Amino acid sequence: MRGARWITLLCLSGCGEEEAPVMPTPPPTFAFADVTEAWGLDFTHDAGLTPEKHLPETMGAGAALADFDSDGDLDLYFVQGGELPVSGVADDGNMNRLYRNQGGGEFVDATYGAGAAAHTGYGMGVAIGDCDGNGHLDMYLSCLGEDALLFGNGTAWFRDGPAASGVRDERWTAGCVFFDADSDGDLDLYVTAYLDVDLESPTWCGDRKEGWRSYCHPDHYAGLPDRFWRNEGDGTFVDATAEAGFDDIAGKGLGAIPADLDGDGDLDLYVANDSTENRLWVNEGDGRFSDGTLLSGTGVNARGLTEAGMGLASGDFDLDGDLDLYVTNFDDESNTLYRNEGGLIFTDVTARWGLDAPTRMPVGFGTMAFDADSDGDLDLAVTNGHIIDNIELYHDGKTHAQHALLLENTGSVFRSVPAGDFRSVDAGDFGRTPRVGRCLLAGDLDSDGDLDLIETACGGAAKIYRNDSARGGIAAPIVGTQPSYLGSMSARE
Amino acid sequence: MRALLLIPLLSLVLPQGPRELWREGERARAIQALNAKLAEDERPELRRRLIDWCFTVHKYSAALEAAEGLGDEGDPHRGRALYFLGRYEEALALLDEGDGEAVLMRVEALRALGRDWGEWIEPAAELLGEGDRRVALLRARALLEGGDHAAAVEAFEGALKRAPLEAEALFGLGRALVLSGERTRGLEVLERHRALTPLLDALDFAERGLDLAPLHGPNHAALGDAWRELVPFDGGSYARAEAAYQAALSRMKGKARVPVHLRRARLIADHGDGLMAAAFSLDAALKEGEDPQLLVRAADYFSEAGDAGLALLRLERALALRPGDRAIRERIERVRRGR
Numbered sequence: 001m002r003g004a005r006w007i008t009l010l011c012l013s014g015c016g017e018e019e020a021p022v023m024p025t026p027p028p029t030f031a032f033a034d035v036t037e038a039w040g041l042d043f044t045h046d047a048g049l050t051p052e053k054h055l056p057e058t059m060g061a062g063a064a065l066a067d068f069d070s071d072g073d074l075d076l077y078f079v080q081g082g083e084l085p086v087s088g089v090a091d092d093g094n095m096n097r098l099y100r101n102q103g104g105g106e107f108v109d110a111t112y113g114a115g116a117a118a119h120t121g122y123g124m125g126v127a128i129g130d131c132d133g134n135g136h137l138d139m140y141l142s143c144l145g146e147d148a149l150l151f152g153n154g155t156a157w158f159r160d161g162p163a164a165s166g167v168r169d170e171r172w173t174a175g176c177v178f179f180d181a182d183s184d185g186d187l188d189l190y191v192t193a194y195l196d197v198d199l200e201s202p203t204w205c206g207d208r209k210e211g212w213r214s215y216c217h218p219d220h221y222a223g224l225p226d227r228f229w230r231n232e233g234d235g236t237f238v239d240a241t242a243e244a245g246f247d248d249i250a251g252k253g254l255g256a257i258p259a260d261l262d263g264d265g266d267l268d269l270y271v272a273n274d275s276t277e278n279r280l281w282v283n284e285g286d287g288r289f290s291d292g293t294l295l296s297g298t299g300v301n302a303r304g305l306t307e308a309g310m311g312l313a314s315g316d317f318d319l320d321g322d323l324d325l326y327v328t329n330f331d332d333e334s335n336t337l338y339r340n341e342g343g344l345i346f347t348d349v350t351a352r353w354g355l356d357a358p359t360r361m362p363v364g365f366g367t368m369a370f371d372a373d374s375d376g377d378l379d380l381a382v383t384n385g386h387i388i389d390n391i392e393l394y395h396d397g398k399t400h401a402q403h404a405l406l407l408e409n410t411g412s413v414f415r416s417v418p419a420g421d422f423r424s425v426d427a428g429d430f431g432r433t434p435r436v437g438r439c440l441l442a443g444d445l446d447s448d449g450d451l452d453l454i455e456t457a458c459g460g461a462a463k464i465y466r467n468d469s470a471r472g473g474i475a476a477p478i479v480g481t482q483p484s485y486l487g488s489m490s491a492r493e
Numbered sequence: 494m495r496a497l498l499l500i501p502l503l504s505l506v507l508p509q510g511p512r513e514l515w516r517e518g519e520r521a522r523a524i525q526a527l528n529a530k531l532a533e534d535e536r537p538e539l540r541r542r543l544i545d546w547c548f549t550v551h552k553y554s555a556a557l558e559a560a561e562g563l564g565d566e567g568d569p570h571r572g573r574a575l576y577f578l579g580r581y582e583e584a585l586a587l588l589d590e591g592d593g594e595a596v597l598m599r600v601e602a603l604r605a606l607g608r609d610w611g612e613w614i615e616p617a618a619e620l621l622g623e624g625d626r627r628v629a630l631l632r633a634r635a636l637l638e639g640g641d642h643a644a645a646v647e648a649f650e651g652a653l654k655r656a657p658l659e660a661e662a663l664f665g666l667g668r669a670l671v672l673s674g675e676r677t678r679g680l681e682v683l684e685r686h687r688a689l690t691p692l693l694d695a696l697d698f699a700e701r702g703l704d705l706a707p708l709h710g711p712n713h714a715a716l717g718d719a720w721r722e723l724v725p726f727d728g729g730s731y732a733r734a735e736a737a738y739q740a741a742l743s744r745m746k747g748k749a750r751v752p753v754h755l756r757r758a759r760l761i762a763d764h765g766d767g768l769m770a771a772a773f774s775l776d777a778a779l780k781e782g783e784d785p786q787l788l789v790r791a792a793d794y795f796s797e798a799g800d801a802g803l804a805l806l807r808l809e810r811a812l813a814l815r816p817g818d819r820a821i822r823e824r825i826e827r828v829r830r831g832r
Contacts, residue, residue: 294667
């Protein structure tokens, strides 16, 4: 992972786009313009919605941003859903889609020339990295059903390699991330597993009246343990979950982010769990991890309560030289920002930094920490969307589709504003229309030096938002950040 | 006589009143009916009831709308509704400063907005009393956030004495200990908090289920289970578990009651008067009718308590109900061997 940078990618968009009132628009400090159609993106996620309200159909899906064809710009990859694999029947009508960047913001659908990247499983997340060390990007796909490890040849073409790779997982997996856990120069793989759901005999949750059937709470299901796959150096993997010290904890995992949280030069791992304690795994330097959750205080919020952890970002929000953590959560919980105090001690500063109120009502999914206004500090973007499509029946102040948020970090060494003071800002088209947001990525798609946003929706269209912010100039590098919930990308420079 | 016969017949065809609907769990219809009644007969007491019902079913926008009809008197209700809708700035202008619960909401709203809330601790203490666990928590939280870790330790310990199941107090105590240099003790407390947290989550889940369907017996039983698991952390949970099981039994009939009797017996065995008492509680349940599950479990408790004779009697009754049951036969053999 030396010399590597983390680019994060993932999105979840809303299940079903809804017409909604336009938000009031104060003078724009930030400007993100919806250029989806103009740039040639036409991906729409198929959630495979059913009357039985299977929980997996609320969760997808992720996306990735990487230079798949080695031409120097960022291409796009979207994970697809489709018909749910009930009774073992997989839908082969929907495939993941790969869009090649032709430069300057023109994308063409290159799925049919992408080989095995045109995957047809019911997808959740994606991780990108050169796991066989041949200089070309590979990808791991987490799915409801059999996961896939695909090897790339640098021309946006992939071959399926699960049998040779040793990686096999048929559970409901979600977040996945490549990182060099044992500092041996190759990329290992961590995959979060979510819930043990019964698609054959789904429980009826919610009221029995017509139209009131709802999705069951994660507490209704048993969690599944995450898995850690150690790279043997050639792109083959062994299950080293226990050996590496990742206890067999069924944490209902969603997001996972590697970051050097203790500043010792190796990558630690933070895992967001849905409605159970999040986990901070401290890298002991030899490929083994110890549980630093209790000491760090990052398992629960300041109230000592577990939250529904989903998306993750990491970055030095207060410019004190270490990496802080940001976690998106469910409604009636705020998203949570943990400030790194050093010595592996963190403090929940969500309220103190003004991040509580703007995030209390939405259901947060994908998030990105990036310098949206190029003022030298990290801002936060969050895509939101409820999982329950009829939530308004149960709480008349909540909606399925929700506004995304851009939270400006007004703290800066250049201004006399305390670092880490956030406020919600108008961001042009980003967040203007409520969506069922899921994955959020940031990357310079048009090579103009600032970071654009990509947002997926559950059952809806993916969007590209071009960064037209007035101060958009030289973007601060994304260091140690990995966005959200389902998938991430690590790319070697 | 004819008139008497007409009364039940009429009750089948006449629309039910809001109260009846509410009592039967038809809450959405009850609110609809009460709204209709208010349209014909606007009375403050009816409107207050409507507001109350709206809050109960999380219809905060509806509560907000309903409170408009009360004029200025509706402001505190509107403040609460705005608070639950996450509209904290607006809520702050309307929340009642003379009501303790509303002051707690004010603190939470200020906190969510990233503003100072410390000045509201004393008003909260005056209105709710120093004995209130939430006041104790506010004081402890302020000390922790202010960096006075040693004082925070003391304050959280005090809060825990009042409320042993308060997650924030336990977590805050652990954090304060770690931050004040008592790392080992702090980690011990945090381990205890880690053990408690999933149990509190389960309790929350059970309470939400009950909130959605308050008349459903199994939801009460699930609440009993959640409280039962919390007894090691707080003895007061025993009575709550017992009350929940009784509430479940009062709403269930026939064989559906059997699992609840079994779970209640486990409460008694694990945390109450012990194995014999648990067995006798199942004996009492058997007065409702013979049941092999109740008999076998009672036998297990008697056996574990050392009374093989009573155990065998129940196992033989169970075998009479299920003559081919190998598990019962094996139990009988085991008890006989152990005599």
